Amino acid sequence: MSHATQAAKFVEDQDRAHWHDQALWFVRAKRDRMATSLPEWETLREKASQIKAYTMSHLADLLEQFERNATKLGVQVHWARNAAEHNEIVHNILFRHDVHKVAKSKSMLTEECHLNPYLERHGIEVVDTDLGERIVQLNNEPPSHIVLPAIHRKKEDVGEIFHRYLNTEEGATDPEYLAEAARAHLRDKFMNADAGITGVNFAIAETGGFVVCTNEGNADLGVSLPKLHIACMGIEKLIPRAADLGVFLRLLARSATGQPITTYSSHFHGPREGCELHIVLVDNGRSEILGSDDFRRSLNCIRCGACMNTCPVYRRSGGHSYQTTVPGPIGSILAPARDANAHNSLPYACSLCGSCTDVCPVKIDLHHQLLTWRREIAVRGLVPLSKRFPMRIAGVVFRRPWLYRWLGGLARAIVPWLPRFLVYNRLNAWGRQRELPNFPKKSFRQTFRDRNEQ
Amino acid sequence: MSSRDDILASVRRNAKTVAPDLPDLEADWIQYADLQQQFSEVIETVGGRCVAAESDHDINNALKAIPEYSSASKIASTIPGIGESNVSLSEIDDPHELEDVDFAILPGEFAVAENGAVWVTDKDLKQRAVMFITQHLVLVVPGGEIVPHMHAAYERLHFGPAGFGVFISGPSKTADIEQSLVIGAHGPRSLTVFLTSN
Structure with a gap:
């Protein structure tokens, strides 16, 4: 089961999820006081x-x-x-x-x-x-x-x-x-x-x-x-x-x-x-990790847990959602090294904010390694279809500026008029917990051009 | 091939010797104007108590003022002249017999100002269990033996023959129930450090 699926169960109880987030932030704040002293x-x-x-x-x-x-x-x-x-x-x-x-x-x-x-x-x-x-x-x-x-x-x-x-x-x-x-x-x-x-x-x-x-x-x-x-x-x-x-x-x-x-x-x-x-x-499995230029530094970990306490995803999804012995940012690097297929969702349980890298006492480049794991998982063909398909479409669109512009115009014209069920459905993961922003009348390009002409 | 040889071979095959040499541990480490004051402040924040003592007499008086001490039935001191010791640690063969020790009074070799830790060893101590099993722990440390930080601490330490040493900073504690600090988890419920003036 993916991290997102497990995390969804954790956040169902909103009060508890909020409390968990605050409890860990409290520890993170104590760490900051010590570090700055x-x-x-x-x-x-x-x-x-x-x-x-x-x-x-x-x-x-x-x-x-x-x-x-x-x-x-x-x-x-x-x-x-x-x-x-x-x-x-x-x-x-x-x-x-x-x-x-x-x-x-x-x-x-x-x-x-x-x-x-x-x-x-x-x-x-x-x-x-x-x-x-x-x-x-x-x-x-x-x-x-x-x-x-x-x-x-x-x-x-x-x-x-x-x-x-x-x-x-x-x-x-x-x-x-x-x-x-x-x-x-x-x-x-x-x-x-x-x-x-x-x-x-x-x-x-x-x-x-x-x-x-x-x-x-x-x-x-x-x-x-x-x-x-x-x-x-x-x-x-x-x-x-x-x-x-x-x-x-x-x-x-x-x-x-x-x-x-x-x-x-x-x-x-x-x-x-x-x-x-x-x-x-x-x-x-440790000696194998030693052989990887990308992931060797994950072995420097002294298991302090600071990366977990600061991680916005860990704090809001709970350690059990990772389904590994070591959860959080460092766990999401170590687990795929052991079994990339079983843990293919973990490198995505990350906003790439880099806070883990900032607090790590042994300077492991955690968020860089998480990003590298995403590529590695894609190269090995382990990305699930639900991600692979949209990525492929995005690839096609982003390679063709004319198509991107045309689709953008189409979306701005049509989406605001679509019935709700066509926009907010199973395919729209983003819209599950929140509303999409209002579509602007003009694209960024148009706005930029208009401003330059003034 | 044995597991040992297998692991070493795998480590050798995978390791890249690109890293620079070991860094020296010299740096502009923190210094404190008053080591004793810094130590005493930190030890209070970690739940311990620090008392400056001029003489053994002072220590004995201060001990008597601790309610748990005056009501203690088993006291084990390894420092002659300090504490009313009625447990002879050197005669105890089975550490389990120490289960009901109320107070242990032991010497600490030196203290560390930055983190309120005291270095205690099992040299001359037959059962090191007493440091952890006692209900209350008292450490007597020479006031002149305080180092500013852990780097200075390790400069003093030499690990030659077999032995045990521990940095103790405060009483046993836990925050495992909703991050609420509770003093007295498994080990001592209190730690008193006497800094002597000789």
């Missing part, structure tokens, strides 16, 4: 972009260096070509340790690989411990945003979900009360987990360590109690030096939620004494 903001973005460009062009060497250093620290490093391999590796480790209950903190990679359902099929309970992720997990739906997983849910919804699953009072909507109930519920899960799974924000080639950022402290609680910690990361999460973290940690939280830094930025170097630490390095 640092005079070196643009320098930071430039440095981040350069570090990532270097990383991507030396990725194989850096991965080997990371593996060497991590192994020295006592970490067991695994490699997975794709999602299936990743899930198998994780399951094998858990199986060897007789793990039945896992406390997982936010990891978009494990979402991408659909790890939860895989482990559940093998009889393992996986609890998402980030509050937002727990809300959507209980409600049996995917996250709608990579940083704010339950941003599409109002407090009334959360109250209802918690009443159903956590026995909170019916009709409760107070965030303090609901968060306290979740705290008690998840404490119990932390105390009984046999293993912790986390994502990775940054892995450091030079030291073999990695950094995980949270506000709730859920990643740290999840891995400091049980004896087994598995960290899953895409191969693009690498950075060369520990000092590079100075640049990235300054950018990440400010761009994501408008905080100066996340509450916890945890640096893991090797396992705790008597415990095991595993890292799974996942490719899953």
